[in-house]
Amino acid sequence: xxxxxxxxxxxxxxxxxxxYAFESIMSAYIPASLSNGRPNVxxxxxxxxxxxxxxxxETLRLYPPSPLLSPRESTQDVKIKGYIxxxxxxFTNAWAIGxxxxxWEEADKFCPERFLENNAYGSIDFKGHDFQLIPFGAxxxxxxxxxxxxxxNELVLATVLKRFDWALPNTGENLDMSECVGLAIHRKVPxxxxxxxxxxR
Ligand code: HEM
Numbered sequence: 001x002x003x004x005x006x007x008x009x010x011x012x013x014x015x016x017x018x019x020y021a022f023e024s025i026m027s028a029y030i031p032a033s034l035s036n037g038r039p040n041v042x043x044x045x046x047x048x049x050x051x052x053x054x055x056x057x058e059t060l061r062l063y064p065p066s067p068l069l070s071p072r073e074s075t076q077d078v079k080i081k082g083y084i085x086x087x088x089x090x091f092t093n094a095w096a097i098g099x100x101x102x103x104w105e106e107a108d109k110f111c112p113e114r115f116l117e118n119n120a121y122g123s124i125d126f127k128g129h130d131f132q133l134i135p136f137g138a139x140x141x142x143x144x145x146x147x148x149x150x151x152x153n154e155l156v157l158a159t160v161l162k163r164f165d166w167a168l169p170n171t172g173e174n175l176d177m178s179e180c181v182g183l184a185i186h187r188k189v190p191x192x193x194x195x196x197x198x199x200x201r
Pocket of ligand 1 (some may be wrong): 139146
């Protein structure tokens with residue numbers, strides 16, 4: 001049984017807000033607030049990086065690395081949305097849940113701003129309490145590595161943005177964001193980007 005709907009992976013050629021998000025972090029947030037005369041990004045810098053955190057959250061909403069989480073098996077009869085799941089393997093489609101228009105405005109649009117404080121989804125988090133956003137699962141068998149994973153993601157992303165000038169190939173507004181189907185999500189078309197060291201930051 002597949003919980004959370006069976007929306008098909010679609011060829012998402014809409015560049016939507018990716019370039020904007022990328023450029024915003026690079027030019028508006030990172031240099032100004034992370035430089036501080038120090039060469040490296042530290043965890044202290046990240047305390048204040050609301051936009052960067054929102055970008056990671058929005059990425060996990062649209063592209064949960066484990067789109068079907070871990071399979072579960074019911075130990076007794078249980079009715080879920082009209083299905084009987086006695087001794088059945090149940091998959092939770094976190095990918096579809098993250099794009100469900102019943103839960104998200106402009107569900108397919110990449111819009112990190114939605115997660116900024118005071119905005120519509122500012123209080124939603126991925127720690128397993130808000131069931132519309134469960135890239136790490138939820139409950140007793142939810143991912144125990146959330147804090148470590150998020151800290152590593154923030155640190156690496158902030159560092160590579162701070163240390164390099166990034167440029168996308170000339171794809172205009174059509175960066176192909178299609179995904180491959182699989183246990184772990186990944187890009188169908190590899191991302192080609194140039195990174196020029198930026199030593200002055
Ligand atoms: C972005 C990074 C990560 C994502 C998206 C992720 C996602 C997940 C998901 C979806 C599950 C299954 C949860 C469920 O079915 O309810 C899981 C389980 C698990 N994760 Fe992660 N994870 C990440 C990083 C990590 C890291 C860094 C660690 C360890 C340091 C870790 C350790 C585990 C373990 C041990 C489980 C099994 C928990 C259990 O079955 O009781 N994960 N993770």
